[in-house]
Amino acid sequence: MSVRLGDIAPDFEADTTEGRIRFHDWAGDHWVVLFSHPKNYTPVCTTELGYTAKLKGEFDKRNVKAIGLSVDKLEDHHGWSRDIEETQGAALNFPLIADADRTVSNLYDMIHPNANDTLTVRSVFVIDPKKKIRLTLTYPASTGRNFDEILRVIDSLQLTDGYKVATPVNWRKGEDVIIVPAVSNDDAKTLFPKGWKELKPYLRLVPDPNA
Incomplete structure (x- = not known):
């Protein structure tokens, strides 16, 4: 199995x-x-x-x-x-x-x-x-x-369960996260009223919502 x-x-x-x-x-x-x-x-x-x-x-x-x-x-x-x-x-x-x-x-x-x-x-x-x-x-x-990596993944999982975000490469708690592509810009304005940094239409960075 x-x-x-x-x-x-x-x-x-x-x-x-x-x-x-x-x-x-x-x-x-x-x-x-x-x-x-x-x-x-x-x-x-x-x-x-x-x-x-x-x-x-x-x-x-x-x-x-x-x-x-x-x-x-x-x-x-x-x-x-x-x-x-x-x-x-x-x-x-x-x-x-x-x-x-x-x-x-x-x-x-x-x-x-x-x-x-x-x-x-x-x-x-x-x-x-x-x-x-x-x-x-x-x-x-x-x-x-590497149990520090296991903790890092748990931090990511717990954060992304609560918000419509994903975590980028080598992310650590408190660092910027990514708005998931399924969230439109209109919806993002409601979810992230302080705005975001758009590197590409599919790559939008916002501060860690829990920071």
Whole structure:
């Protein structure tokens, strides 16, 4: 099974380091970042989990919950959690799914046989409060993910859900955004009464509405 943008994120039950959960119930009305790890006690994963723990304040500002997954048993997760705190200076503050039977990994197509037929690749899914998949990313096992980029995308998604705008290349919160082409100039005058900068009829820039 593969999941694509706009699909409803598959629901599941699983044991985690914070107890057994039903995913949709656990997510509630939050955004979710679900991300997989090839296996426990691997160096790149250790750095990723520590950094994600340090981002809790940033996630909270955005109404985001993080949840990790590894294809190992729950008892192995607890020992690894101690290593993460010791080496990265941050204790896990989000659940880590124990997916030893690969149920969740297969639901979300996290195992790519041509890369490795037993371990997950570094998958990332951003899921909105309506349980829709809004972002998918797949990294090779050897490359650590850029969680600052994941935050940037969430900022873009949350902004563009609320306004008829899109965000340009390398956009950061507070920078100018683009009026979507479907909005006519007449409608834009109502939506953006302070005006805009027109580079081309299809490329109209306005300040970030949330700035």
